[in-house]
Amino acid sequence: xxxxxLDKLTSNIVPVPLLSPExxxxxxxxxxxxxxxxxxxxxxxxxxxxxxxxxxxxxLFTVDDTCKSIYIVKAGSFRxxxxxxxxxxxxxxxxxxxxLIGLDAFSHNHLCTTTxxxxxxxxxxxxxxxxxxxxxxxxPLIFSELLHMLSDEIVADHHHMILLGQTSSVxxxxxxxxxxxxxxxxxxxxxxxxILNMGREGVGNYLRMNxxxxxxxxxxxxxxxxxxxxxxxxxxKNQAKLKEIVKSCSFI
Amino acid sequence: xxxxxLDKLTSNIVPVPLLSPExxxxxxxxxxxxxxxxxxxxxxxxxxxxxxxxxxxxxLFTVDDTCKSIYIVKAGSFRxxxxxxxxxxxxxxxxxxxxLIGLDAFSHNHLCTTTxxxxxxxxxxxxxxxxxxxxxxxxPLIFSELLHMLSDEIVADHHHMILLGQTSSVxxxxxxxxxxxxxxxxxxxxxxxxILNMGREGVGNYLRMNxxxxxxxxxxxxxxxxxxxxxxxxxxKNQAKLKEIVKSCSFI
DNA sequence: CGCGACCTTGATTAAATTCAATATACGTGG
DNA sequence: CCACGTATATTGAATTTAATCAAGGTCGCG
Numbered sequence: 134x135x136x137x138x139l140d141k142l143t144s145n146i147v148p149v150p151l152l153s154p155e156x157x158x159x160x161x162x163x164x165x166x167x168x169x170x171x172x173x174x175x176x177x178x179x180x181x182x183x184x185x186x187x188x189x190x191x192x193l194f195t196v197d198d199t200c201k202s203i204y205i206v207k208a209g210s211f212r213x214x215x216x217x218x219x220x221x222x223x224x225x226x227x228x229x230x231x232x233l234i235g236l237d238a239f240s241h242n243h244l245c246t247t248t249x250x251x252x253x254x255x256x257x258x259x260x261x262x263x264x265x266x267x268x269x270x271x272x273p274l275i276f277s278e279l280l281h282m283l284s285d286e287i288v289a290d291h292h293h294m295i296l297l298g299q300t301s302s303v304x305x306x307x308x309x310x311x312x313x314x315x316x317x318x319x320x321x322x323x324x325x326x327x328i329l330n331m332g333r334e335g336v337g338n339y340l341r342m343n344x345x346x347x348x349x350x351x352x353x354x355x356x357x358x359x360x361x362x363x364x365x366x367x368x369x370k371n372q373a374k375l376k377e378i379v380k381s382c383s384f385i
Numbered sequence: 386x387x388x389x390x391l392d393k394l395t396s397n398i399v400p401v402p403l404l405s406p407e408x409x410x411x412x413x414x415x416x417x418x419x420x421x422x423x424x425x426x427x428x429x430x431x432x433x434x435x436x437x438x439x440x441x442x443x444x445l446f447t448v449d450d451t452c453k454s455i456y457i458v459k460a461g462s463f464r465x466x467x468x469x470x471x472x473x474x475x476x477x478x479x480x481x482x483x484x485l486i487g488l489d490a491f492s493h494n495h496l497c498t499t500t501x502x503x504x505x506x507x508x509x510x511x512x513x514x515x516x517x518x519x520x521x522x523x524x525p526l527i528f529s530e531l532l533h534m535l536s537d538e539i540v541a542d543h544h545h546m547i548l549l550g551q552t553s554s555v556x557x558x559x560x561x562x563x564x565x566x567x568x569x570x571x572x573x574x575x576x577x578x579x580i581l582n583m584g585r586e587g588v589g590n591y592l593r594m595n596x597x598x599x600x601x602x603x604x605x606x607x608x609x610x611x612x613x614x615x616x617x618x619x620x621x622k623n624q625a626k627l628k629e630i631v632k633s634c635s636f637i
Numbered sequence: 638c639g640c641g642a643c644c645t646t647g648a649t650t651a652a653a654t655t656c657a658a659t660a661t662a663c664g665t666g667g
Numbered sequence: 668c669c670a671c672g673t674a675t676a677t678t679g680a681a682t683t684t685a686a687t688c689a690a691g692g693t694c695g696c697g
Binding site: 638639640641642643644645646647648649650651652653654655656657658659660661662663664665666667 | 685
């Protein structure tokens with residue numbers, strides 16, 4: 134989805150070396166990640182584990198695992214989902230570079246409530262919970278940043294609820310595209326040209342519509358000259374019109 | 386919705402006296418509220434403000450207010466919602482006794498992202514943020530309890546997303562009734578007989594369906610002998626069957 | 638008793654799902 | 668490099684479902 138160095142690794146190179154712990158101050162995500170004030174704290178930086186990159190569909194953790202860490206997406210993207218008894222799953226959220234994964238770690242009995250898979254070759258910075266909590270107790274800034282992140286997650290979830298509550302397939306898809314576009318823009322990638330790292334089925338699962346309906350909605354947006362679609366490659370030709378559609382629901 | 390002492394106050398008695406600060410140890414919600422270990426901490430108990438009861442439709446706070454406090458529902462119930470430019474609103478969440486309101490307070494610029502209204506005569510315990518944060522710094526237990534609450538909120542939001550993602554109106558209504566039933570059971574009220582404190586419109590707003598569809602779904606459940614409906618008074622006649630319907634979506 | 642708010646129900650319309658066929662793209666092996 | 672097979676995407680037609688439009692019914696309250 135996002136062009137990053139890891140994309141250039143052919144996924145056949147099997148024994149991927151562990152990344153050496155890397156300095157936040159030379160990280161490409163600087164200022165697009167958690168508060169910079171945090172990462173200048175040497176102690177904070179030292180608790181970060183850099184795990185080896187994850188391959189497509191590899192799980193960061195699985196539902197009912199014990200929550201041991203919070204993760205920051207360093208490169209690539211992830212999907213969290215809940216699986217039902219018949220093996221069907223429903224996507225809860227997508228994660229992009231700078232996003233925090235596993236903020237539900239403090240809930241209930243400290244068991245993961247979702248499974249999180251990599252959508253492409255991806256990497257994370259791991260923040261082990263015990264160490265993080267110790268730092269929280271010592272540094273009010275880290276503590277308040279954590280609260281901040283949790284609250285942001287709640288607000289984002291509320292927005293997603295509003296999105297799911299929309300009735301029109303074209304509006305839902307438009308909001309989805311706009312959200313991705315904004316996210317990419319923020320990360321310094323092209324906001325108007327990108328390649329989805331999921332199929333129609335994947336988009337549909339997230340927006341709770343079936344793949345055919347997604348396809349038709351893409352065709353509609355394309356017919357209206359708002360986007361160019363070729364498979365998973367998307368070009369937003371008329372961002373103003375797209376924004377207009379998004380605004381027609383007006384809650385977000 | 387919930388039979389509580391406040392229901393017995395006729396809402397016409399205008400000058401409601403301020404509640405005297407009340408001891409957590411004599412609160413009816415004990416063990417149904419936040420961790421009991423917390424409330425035995427005298428310092429914690431002392432920061433709690435008891436505001437005067439709120440009347441129906443009175444707002445606890447409004448979107449874009451500065452977040453000053455977190456609130457625990459002491460009696461009654463609340464609704465949070467987002468309003469769009471045309472004045473339409475979408476319900477985000479309902480709050481019942483023991484629930485915490487305003488956990489998005491730490492987000493972004495500390496402005497409220499929703500409006501929260503009382504659905505009936507209701508009361509809250511107010512936890513002023515500055516005082517709460519000081520206690521968090523001093524007592525790890527309070528700090529971890531706060532994280533716990535925030536994480537729980539995220540998990541609850543995920544479940545609500547799954548609910549909104551359902552396609553069948555009967556399943557959605559069934560899940561809604563089951564959630565309310567469980568909540569009431571936990572609070573010590575009857576899980577199988579209750580009176581909704583909102584109309585069909587209100588249920589529909591929450592479940593993102595229109596009032597007529599809600600009405601038809603009620604009729605369907607009634608025809609199938611799963612519930613008895615008479616206006617807003619609901620009796621669950623066959624909880625097993627209701628659970629079965631809920632399980633047929635299986636994600637929750 | 639009558640008004641207004643709310644709920645139910647029916648008929649019609651609009652939209653998404655489902656079923657089904659075809660088309661396109663992609664990777665593999667010949 | 669091309670042929671083939673698989674996976675994915677598009678499109679059409681039939682079906683199902685909810686939204687909409689509209690009428691009538693119920694309930695509580697002045």
